[in-house]
Amino acid sequence: MAYELAAAGEYASIPALLARNARDIGDKPAYREKEFGIWQSWTWADTAEEIRALALGMLALGIERGDHVAIIGRNRPAHYWAMVAAQMCGAVPVPLYQDAVAEEMVYTLDHCHARFVVCGDQEQVDKVLEVQEQVAHIEHVIYFDKRGMRKYNHAHLNWYHDIQEEGRAAHTRLESELDARIAELDYDSTCVMLYTSGTTGKPKGVVLSNRNIVESAINSAEFDSLHRDDDILAYLPMAWVGDFIFSLGQAYWVGFCTNCPESPDTMMNDLREIGPTYYFAPPRVFETQLTNVMIRMEDAGRFKKRMFDYFMAHAKNVGPAILDGKPVSAIDKLKYKLGEFFIYGPLKNTLGFSRVRIGYTAGEAIGPEIFEFYRSLGINLKQLYGQTEATVFITVHPDGQVRADTVGVPAPGVELRIADNGEIFYRSPGTFVEYYNNPESTADTKDSEGWVATGDAGFIEENSGHLRIIDRAKDVGKMSDGRLFAPKYVENKLKFYPDILEAVVFGSGRDMCTAFINIDLTAIGNWAERNNIAYASYQELAGHPQVYGAIQAHVEEVNKSVAADEMLSGCQIHRFLILHKELDADDGEMTRTRKVRRIVVADKFSDLIGALYDGSTQQYTETEVTYEDGRKGKITATLEIRDAAVMAAQKVAAE
Amino acid sequence: MNQMNAESYVTADGRTIGGVVMEMKNITLRFGGVTAIEDISFDIREGEIRAIIGPNGAGKSSMLNVISGFYVPQEGEVWFHGAPRPKMRPYKVAKQGIARTFQNIALFEGMSVLDNVMTGRLTHMKSGMLSQAMWWGKAQREEFENRAQVEKVIDFLEIQAIRKTPVGRLPYGLKKRVELARALAAEPKLLLLDEPMAGMNVEEKEDMSRFILDVNDEFGTTICLIEHDMGVVMDLSDRVVVMDYGKKIGDGTPNDVRNNQAVIDAYLGVSHD
Incomplete structure (x- = not known):
């Protein structure tokens, strides 16, 4: 166990933890990355040397205390090292989303006054050079991948390895300065600044101190008894707080190994090869994997299919109980063991989950069927509820008390409070310091006693103490007749169908609810193939009458289940349409973490919303789309609008 | 001019x-x-x-x-x-x-992308049939060297994700890229x-x-x-x-x-x- 190594507070920064790991477990692997088809690895001692060389090189470039260093790239050891190297120099690392287009970067780069930018490759360098006129204070760009960079003017461009070489060469001159700067780091100095994805308005720079990161890492590592032999796969955006806490906070505190995939496309293969023991994924990833499994099973031979169905049904019955250590009859246990041998084991291996000891999902609600599927296989999948401002952890599922409909109990060290309007407040050691250069927003979010408003509405279940989330507090509204309107609640129910990728429900201030639906191309496309339905484009498939029929059936089923809840029965969907394009972050309709921007969508498709409420059965629309390279185009479509059957509120029947 | x-x-x-x-x-x-x-x-x-x-x-x-x-x-x-x-x-x-690609893709459909690209290294292999069959000594050393070169090409053309996929299952555009990879493997x-x-x-x-x-x-x-x-x-x-x-x-x-x-x-x- 790693915790015996130190009492809290003894190691007050990531560089201090790095020094400890290099000293105590120097020959254990700290990073692995697949390159040229082989997993390359670096021990903690190697890592310390690499980071130190880079930090010395940065000093030679003239980095000052308090400078902001933007890091843009995919998950690679070198990019993590750049963050720690910046910390060593007393600077603040600011990881940014690598798939953001140049104009989106202008705001963040300008807001944090980045003097240095570390770029993964030519693509990112190009973006930075493109915005350099608007963001004049960028002095040096450091890039890692040399490919295509030869012809650039290198006056302010530096190859990562050159900087390291410079650092190594200058070590006698700069070492004392670097050591002094490392020694200055304490619990109150800034560890990292992360931009919130900004579901509303401009992104805000959340400043997290070493105290936030280190204490959150200590608490959460203890909660799940993480140990040095754990492995994680770092594949989620580096700009996201979760990746920072897992791949840097916990990894450095506990001393486990961070594995980086070869490329984003090979993620699933790499996952299988590494077989992480500690795994995090947003619900969407679990959903996609399950959809893929189901699609492949549809194509499997009859014998295999029957065996799969038989054992999966058994797993559904007893799997979660076995996982939670509840009593199960000996026969059932034996059958489960057989299933493990024939189905669950190989399936978990294919998915890359053979070794998963702790799996987390968060960010969005996960469908109960999806959640139960993984748990029935014996994968300890849990939910957590958190946000950047809390350094991730607000509530988590303890082992043995895992339920799909709650987000768990307060994480260690976290206090919870529910305001009168249902909004959730918390206070914890992870509570952020401030929003950078934005005292008004800081004051709006965090009060003088340190309580932070989450913006989510929810309640704590009385007997279990588990937190349940209803919706975003500001999205919970009233319909014109005063009934409660909770769009997310209905959208999540819709999204649990594999056919539906995304749904947006409208109805605040109106007399009825309506919805936009995005179909899931993988699931519907496969279905179309099996039913001999020809289609040429996403748009054509989305508008197909049979697809409309299938979606209508889903909507009506959801209406039935919504009607069962007395408080929310007003949220049944009366009319809906299937959108002709997928909602996309490039078009501003979603955040980079794939959350729908309700206001943008409502604004952009106002003609369609009008049609949903004026009773028309079809509507012509034109939509501007942005391609990945930034060019714009236009798509036009005539969309069908359908009525869905609604249930009468069950209140009468109950009386 | x-x-x-x-x-x-x-x-x-x-x-x-x-x-x-x-x-x-x-x-x-x-x-x-x-x-x-x-x-x-x-x-x-x-x-x-x-x-x-x-x-x-x-x-x-x-x-x-x-x-x-x-x-x-x-x-x-x-x-x-x-x-x-x-x-x-x-x-x-x-x-x-001198290496080339063909107008009508000429790859080995049943072989993986990796094996196809490896064939581009044939002109660089010198070990005899017997040692290749035994995969011993020079043959083994050569394969390591050639594989390293091939991996560089795979990385360069960004086809890591299909390394082990049989070529026959790839879409046309990717097959073209694999052909280029094979030609490049010959340096x-x-x-x-x-x-x-x-x-x-x-x-x-x-x-x-x-x-x-x-x-x-x-x-x-x-x-x-x-x-x-x-x-x-x-x-x-x-x-x-x-x-x-x-x-x-x-x-x-x-x-x-x-x-x-x-x-x-x-x-x-x-x-x-």
């Missing part, structure tokens, strides 16, 4: 174009009574991207086959590195550092591309253009390509040879060629009488 006759010069985007590496001297190729190529001469300089364009049936692919040694012209000589190249088998030509000095972008969509064409430019830029490989998409040709190449009915009707920079009346006629379809 002056600079073209100099030994070497630097292009506007900073690449150095060297001296002549290959020269076609009065090539004539006949198939029975059909004259596919008639008295054509042109040269290829070191480090340049040289395009051959022309309408269907102009003799472009035949020309490429002459360069690769697959066809032997009835008249004329192919000069390579300042000396006439004797008649030789295509594999000998490959050993001289050629001169790369011949026969319609690398035929049948691709805009995005695939952009990717392929980027790879061709990167190959030329990173490895300094001389590239000779046949292409139909005029936009691509004009953007990529340093010099263009235009063929029509087996004859050369134009030769020069993209701009020269674009303004050449004979070329315009050939493409707009002026009657040949």
Whole structure:
């Protein structure tokens, strides 16, 4: 166990933890990355040397205390090292989303006054050079991948390895300065600044101190008894707080190994090869994997299919109980063991989950069927509820008390409070310091006693103490007749169908609810193939009458289940349409973490919303789309609008 | 045009174009009574991207086959590195550092991408059949070295995700990329591309253009390509040879060629009488 190594507070920064790991477990692997088809690895001692060389090189470039260093790239050891190297120099690392287009970067780069930018490759360098006129204070760009960079003017461009070489060469001159700067780091100095994805308005720079990161890492590592032999796969955006806490906070505190995939496309293969023991994924990833499994099973031979169905049904019955250590009859246990041998084991291996000891999902609600599927296989999948401002952890599922409909109990060290309007407040050691250069927003979010408003509405279940989330507090509204309107609640129910990728429900201030639906191309496309339905484009498939029929059936089923809840029965969907394009972050309709921007969508498709409420059965629309390279185009479509059957509120029947 | 006759010069985007590496001297190729190529001469300089364009049936692919040694012209000589190249088998030509891709993809459909690309290394393997069968000693060492080279190419062309996928299961655009990978694995000095972008969509064409430019830029490989998409040709190449009915009707920079009346006629379809 790693915790015996130190009492809290003894190691007050990531560089201090790095020094400890290099000293105590120097020959254990700290990073692995697949390159040229082989997993390359670096021990903690190697890592310390690499980071130190880079930090010395940065000093030679003239980095000052308090400078902001933007890091843009995919998950690679070198990019993590750049963050720690910046910390060593007393600077603040600011990881940014690598798939953001140049104009989106202008705001963040300008807001944090980045003097240095570390770029993964030519693509990112190009973006930075493109915005350099608007963001004049960028002095040096450091890039890692040399490919295509030869012809650039290198006056302010530096190859990562050159900087390291410079650092190594200058070590006698700069070492004392670097050591002094490392020694200055304490619990109150800034560890990292992360931009919130900004579901509303401009992104805000959340400043997290070493105290936030280190204490959150200590608490959460203890909660799940993480140990040095754990492995994680770092594949989620580096700009996201979760990746920072897992791949840097916990990894450095506990001393486990961070594995980086070869490329984003090979993620699933790499996952299988590494077989992480500690795994995090947003619900969407679990959903996609399950959809893929189901699609492949549809194509499997009859014998295999029957065996799969038989054992999966058994797993559904007893799997979660076995996982939670509840009593199960000996026969059932034996059958489960057989299933493990024939189905669950190989399936978990294919998915890359053979070794998963702790799996987390968060960010969005996960469908109960999806959640139960993984748990029935014996994968300890849990939910957590958190946000950047809390350094991730607000509530988590303890082992043995895992339920799909709650987000768990307060994480260690976290206090919870529910305001009168249902909004959730918390206070914890992870509570952020401030929003950078934005005292008004800081004051709006965090009060003088340190309580932070989450913006989510929810309640704590009385007997279990588990937190349940209803919706975003500001999205919970009233319909014109005063009934409660909770769009997310209905959208999540819709999204649990594999056919539906995304749904947006409208109805605040109106007399009825309506919805936009995005179909899931993988699931519907496969279905179309099996039913001999020809289609040429996403748009054509989305508008197909049979697809409309299938979606209508889903909507009506959801209406039935919504009607069962007395408080929310007003949220049944009366009319809906299937959108002709997928909602996309490039078009501003979603955040980079794939959350729908309700206001943008409502604004952009106002003609369609009008049609949903004026009773028309079809509507012509034109939509501007942005391609990945930034060019714009236009798509036009005539969309069908359908009525869905609604249930009468069950209140009468109950009386 | 002056600079073209100099030994070497630097292009506007900073690449150095060297001296002549290959020269076609009065090539004539006949198939029975059909004259596919008639008295054509042109040269290829070191480090340049040289395009051959022309309408269907102009003799472009035949020309490429002459360069690769697959066809032997009835008249004329192919000069390579300042000396006439004797008649030789295509594999000998490959050993001289010339690699190619084909218009109608010629990969081993049942083999994985990795194995296909490995075949590009055959000219670099020297171990005997017995030691290869035993996978011992030199054969083993060679495989490690060759695999490392192949992995570099896979990384370069960003096809890591399909490394183990059988080629038969890949879409057309990716197969084209695998073919390029196999040619690159041979570490050629001169790369011949026969319609690398035929049948691709805009995005695939952009990717392929980027790879061709990167190959030329990173490895300094001389590239000779046949292409139909005029936009691509004009953007990529340093010099263009235009063929029509087996004859050369134009030769020069993209701009020269674009303004050449004979070329315009050939493409707009002026009657040949």
